[in-house]
Amino acid sequence: MDIWHGIVLGIIEGVTEFLPISSTGHLILFGNLLKIPSGEFVKSFDIIVQLGAISSVIFLYWKTLWNLETIKKLLVAFIPTGIIGLALYKVVKTYLMGNEHVVLWALLLGGVCLIVFELWHKESESAVVDIGAISYRQALVIGLVQSIAIIPGVSRSAATIVGGLLLGLKRSVIVEFSFLLAVPTMLAASGLDVLKNYSKFSTDQFGVLLVGFIVAFITATFSIKFLLRYIQKHNFIPFGVYRIVVAIIFWFLIL
Secondary structure, eight states, rough: OOOHHHHHHHHHHHHHHHTTOOHHHHHHHHHHHHOOOOOOHHHHHOOOTHHHHHHHHHHHTGGGGOOHHHHHHHHHHHHHHHHHHHHHHHHIIIIIIOOOHHHHHHHHHHHHHHHHHHHHHOOTTOOOOSSGOOOOHHHHHHHHHHHGGGGSSSSSHHHHHHHHHHHHHHHHHHHHHHHHHHHHHHHHHHHHHHHGGGGOOOHHHHHHHHHHHHHHHHHHHHHHHHHHTTTTTTHHHHHHHHHHHHHHHHHHHHH
């Protein structure tokens, strides 16, 4: 894996991290398409490069992240994912990361579910219109739903957004809460992987990680702004269709 791979995958990560289409799934599929040899570093890169995208949230929402009440709700939402992710870390890293079959099925079924959900869901007039109005119970449930996304291809953002809409949150509110929840979630996931594997990385590999981080940060900043504009007038059905199409195309390309 070289610098150019780091740039390409950094772009993919930044563009897809906050869209309901699974950034990890895309990294795995495009890594296969680019013929990047599978290995522990590649699996770690797919996890750690997400720090770049998460940094864009800190950059754009640093004032919101200083709010104590928001911090407490984010921590409550993070707890289920943190516990489940830590318990299943070895299983995910060994059997799920890099598994194209898992990714393609998750993309396909997730796309169908997203379309069905959007056709069925109607936003209530009493929907929660502010992050500060999210209850601790709602935050906890959103965190539980987010934990499903430890399966590559599910999409952390899709899981949290659908979960929030089911709980009666306004679309713009759950999208922003999903952005913010990515910070503790991915800091923990990336931090755990770095602690377990940094001693195995070469100097060149650290360079690839740094390039991927920077590129992901830049592209994710634009991706966040795009999604905030998009949800003002549109639903997520196009993303569901996209997931299905991508799953079918890659099924023929790599399997």
